[in-house]
Amino acid sequence: MAILKFDNVGITALSACVPKNVIDNYHYDLDIWPEEEVKKVVDKVGVVERRFADSKTCASDLCFAAAEKLIADNQIDKSEIDLLVFLSQTPDYRMPATSILLQNRLGLPMSTMAFDIQLGCSGFINALSIVYAMMQNNGFRKALLLDGETRSKVYSRKDRREAFIFGDAGVAALIERDEKFGESHFSLNSDGSRGDLIMIPGGGYRNMSSIETLQEKVVDEYGNIRSDEQGSMKGADVFNFVIVEVPKDIKRLIAATGEDIHQMDYYIFHQANAFINNHIAKKLKLDKERIPWTIQKYGNTSSVSVPLTIASELKDKMQGEKKLMLSAFGVGMAWATAIVPFVDCRISEIVEI
Numbered sequence: 478m479a480i481l482k483f484d485n486v487g488i489t490a491l492s493a494c495v496p497k498n499v500i501d502n503y504h505y506d507l508d509i510w511p512e513e514e515v516k517k518v519v520d521k522v523g524v525v526e527r528r529f530a531d532s533k534t535c536a537s538d539l540c541f542a543a544a545e546k547l548i549a550d551n552q553i554d555k556s557e558i559d560l561l562v563f564l565s566q567t568p569d570y571r572m573p574a575t576s577i578l579l580q581n582r583l584g585l586p587m588s589t590m591a592f593d594i595q596l597g598c599s600g601f602i603n604a605l606s607i608v609y610a611m612m613q614n615n616g617f618r619k620a621l622l623l624d625g626e627t628r629s630k631v632y633s634r635k636d637r638r639e640a641f642i643f644g645d646a647g648v649a650a651l652i653e654r655d656e657k658f659g660e661s662h663f664s665l666n667s668d669g670s671r672g673d674l675i676m677i678p679g680g681g682y683r684n685m686s687s688i689e690t691l692q693e694k695v696v697d698e699y700g701n702i703r704s705d706e707q708g709s710m711k712g713a714d715v716f717n718f719v720i721v722e723v724p725k726d727i728k729r730l731i732a733a734t735g736e737d738i739h740q741m742d743y744y745i746f747h748q749a750n751a752f753i754n755n756h757i758a759k760k761l762k763l764d765k766e767r768i769p770w771t772i773q774k775y776g777n778t779s780s781v782s783v784p785l786t787i788a789s790e791l792k793d794k795m796q797g798e799k800k801l802m803l804s805a806f807g808v809g810m811a812w813a814t815a816i817v818p819f820v821d822c823r824i825s826e827i828v829e830i
Contacts, residue, residue, distance in 0.1 A: 489653045495785075498530070523752070526773070544621060546828050550823070560619075576592050596811065603665055608620050679705030746786075747783055
């Protein structure tokens with residue numbers, strides 16, 4: 478049971494960036510799907526609008542814009558940034574690591590340590606725990622955690638199970654040491670036996686790109702179409718997994734820390750879909766007034782959804798001391814829960830590019 482505790486480390490500033498291109502889900506791809514069918518899907522998943530990056534914009538571009546905004550708004554001395562971590566499953570290249578390219582692009586010193594983390598929906602909490610652990614070392618002054626995804630580029634428009642869910646975004650978080658933060662707690666979990674529940678089977682090194690992996694094909698009796706290099710998701714199996722494992726993990730972390738689940742200021746869930754999150758909230762008897770949502774206007778942005786929800790919905794609500802419960806789950810399968818103090822976190826206006 479991977480339950481971790483960190484002392485005196487926290488997020489001091491947060492910035493987010495989304496593409497300017499707004500997708501109205503009720504009018505998305507009506508040339509492919511009947512309008513009544515589109516409405517039925519959109520009403521069920523709760524994604525009314527999303528943001529799509531254009532063909533030339535990568536996750537790193539969204540993160541770069543968020544980081545530039547964060548650095549400018551907080552007058553950060555770039556020479557003090559000793560660590561840069563880039564979290565994404567849609568990097569610029571297979572190699573080199575996108576984080577190292579961002580180090581140069583942001584004008585950070587060559588003494589900055591930079592590396593990528595390749596994780597999906599639970600990734601922000603996992604990445605945050607790694608940065609917190611590294612920041613316990615006095616050799617680091619400031620860290621940038623950049624989290625970006627362009628999921629619109631990896632799912633088929635012709636597969637209605639995924640076509641109306643995913644969107645694009647990027648965030649930048651400034652992480653520092655300070656005694657004001659006190660204790661943070663993390664529970665991190667994985668189950669690779671369910672790796673096929675959310676997967677892009679082609680295009681990697683197990684099943685390399687070929688004419689066959691790039692060819693679109695009908696994948697089920699409902700006429701959904703995608704290639705092996707586009708994402709697939711077994712929605713019913715994912716739902717059954719999440720409603721069992723996620724509440725269990727939250728209760729386990731609460732028991733291990735002695736915290737009162739009903740004393741959290743906010744509960745930030747991965748914005749998977751409205752049905753799943755409502756089910757979890759009801760099962761745990763949480764106060765829905767303390768559960769901010771962004772799925773209706775940004776969709777499922779994978780690992781970005783947790784910090785994006787904070788940046789979007791809590792910008793003017795983070796003065797003073799706040800205790801947040803973070804919960805995310807998805808591709809892997811992997812899931813994570815954290816209880817994280819925020820103290821006077823400075824949140825920038827959301828950037829659009």
